[in-house]
Amino acid sequence: MQKILTELQNRNSLIKIILSDTKTAEFKKIIIRPILIKNNLFWQFEKHTQNKVYHENIQDVEFLELIKLVLQEYMQIAFFYTGYTVTFSGSKGKYTKSQSSNNLKEITILDFGCGKSYLTFIIYHYFVYIKKIKATVIGYDLKEDVVQNCNAIALRYGYENLKFYVNDVTKGNLYNKPIDMIITLHACDIATDYALDYAIKNNVPFIFSVPCCQHEINQQIRSNGDFDILLKHGLIKERFCALLTDSIRAEILSQNGYSVDLLEFVDFAHSPKNIMIRANKTTRKIINFDIQTLCDKYNFKQTLWQLQKNPKN
Numbered sequence: 001m002q003k004i005l006t007e008l009q010n011r012n013s014l015i016k017i018i019l020s021d022t023k024t025a026e027f028k029k030i031i032i033r034p035i036l037i038k039n040n041l042f043w044q045f046e047k048h049t050q051n052k053v054y055h056e057n058i059q060d061v062e063f064l065e066l067i068k069l070v071l072q073e074y075m076q077i078a079f080f081y082t083g084y085t086v087t088f089s090g091s092k093g094k095y096t097k098s099q100s101s102n103n104l105k106e107i108t109i110l111d112f113g114c115g116k117s118y119l120t121f122i123i124y125h126y127f128v129y130i131k132k133i134k135a136t137v138i139g140y141d142l143k144e145d146v147v148q149n150c151n152a153i154a155l156r157y158g159y160e161n162l163k164f165y166v167n168d169v170t171k172g173n174l175y176n177k178p179i180d181m182i183i184t185l186h187a188c189d190i191a192t193d194y195a196l197d198y199a200i201k202n203n204v205p206f207i208f209s210v211p212c213c214q215h216e217i218n219q220q221i222r223s224n225g226d227f228d229i230l231l232k233h234g235l236i237k238e239r240f241c242a243l244l245t246d247s248i249r250a251e252i253l254s255q256n257g258y259s260v261d262l263l264e265f266v267d268f269a270h271s272p273k274n275i276m277i278r279a280n281k282t283t284r285k286i287i288n289f290d291i292q293t294l295c296d297k298y299n300f301k302q303t304l305w306q307l308q309k310n311p312k313n
């Protein structure tokens with residue numbers, strides 16, 4: 001029983017709990033889901049008899065006491081999280097814990113710097129409702145209010161496996177289970193590098209990344225050779241450094257076994273920040289350029305290259 005109570009302490013990321021397999025309880029099954037009512041967290045108990053379903057909403061402060069009373073009558077208690085399920089089987093306070101992946105056809109996608117998450121919602125809708133694939137989509141962003149709002153919208157639409165977290169992607173603490181795809185849409189400056197570094201180090205098979213605000217090289221680069229003519233005028237220098245940044249990113253992906261395309265994902269008229277890095281993992285590592293020599297010659301550090309040089313990051 002203590003193990004179950006410990007699981008309940010960390011209930012922030014729960015999608016649902018299912019209590020089932022009972023000989024004594026009034027309800028043969030109870031499904032419990034988090035819901036927001038006027039921005040307050042409640043737990044909705046969906047109680048199933050043989051032919052009827054009842055709903056009851058319990059405030060978070062009352063939740064633990066109530067569930068403790070109910071738990072003991074059920075021999076199976078399953079906690080559903082994004083991508084995996086923790087199940088307790090047993091009776092009379094003695095349970096065995098097991099963990100499993102939710103679905104073999106499942107796809108898991110991380111969105112770095114999701115912001116208001118228009119794309120994230122569309123991606124989720126596309127996979128789950130159009131392609132009928134069980135998708136888990138997770139968005140990270142720095143902004144608490146935006147993340148809260150996105151979670152509230154996901155709950156409202158019943159998008160069970162679409163979750164948003166306040167997270168600075170440059171600080172680590174990212175999803176540590178297998179990921180199928182990462183996406184970034186205009187994740188600012190070096191946030192894109194952290195996403196790509198995560199993808200490389202975790203062998204993520206697919207990457208769709210549209211960078212923006214590539215300020216890093218622009219702030220450091222010094223003239224020292226063939227590029228100098230491109231560094232003379234601020235406007236050209238800025239554009240050139242943005243292109244250089246994305247070229248270096250593409251090269252690093254290629255050196256790590258990705259097949260990489262750079263393409264315009266929308267017409268320039270809609271957004272000038274329209275270069276997409278599209279990459280998929282292969283077994284062929286191709287090295288075309290010596291990035292370190294380039295960095296040294298023009299006196300700049302580039303975050304993805306720095307991160308790749310340090311395997312611990």
Ligand SMILES: C[S@@+](CC[C@H](N)C(=O)[O-])C[C@H]1O[C@@H](n2cnc3c(N)ncnc32)[C@H](O)[C@@H]1O
Binds near residue numbers: 113118140142
């Ligand atoms: C220009 S917005 C793009 C939002 C969204 N992807 C879109 O296209 O509508 C960039 C987002 O990246 C987020 N961001 C920037 N740096 C970040 C970091 N280090 N960790 C997480 N999010 C970050 C910002 O908070 C912002 O919401």
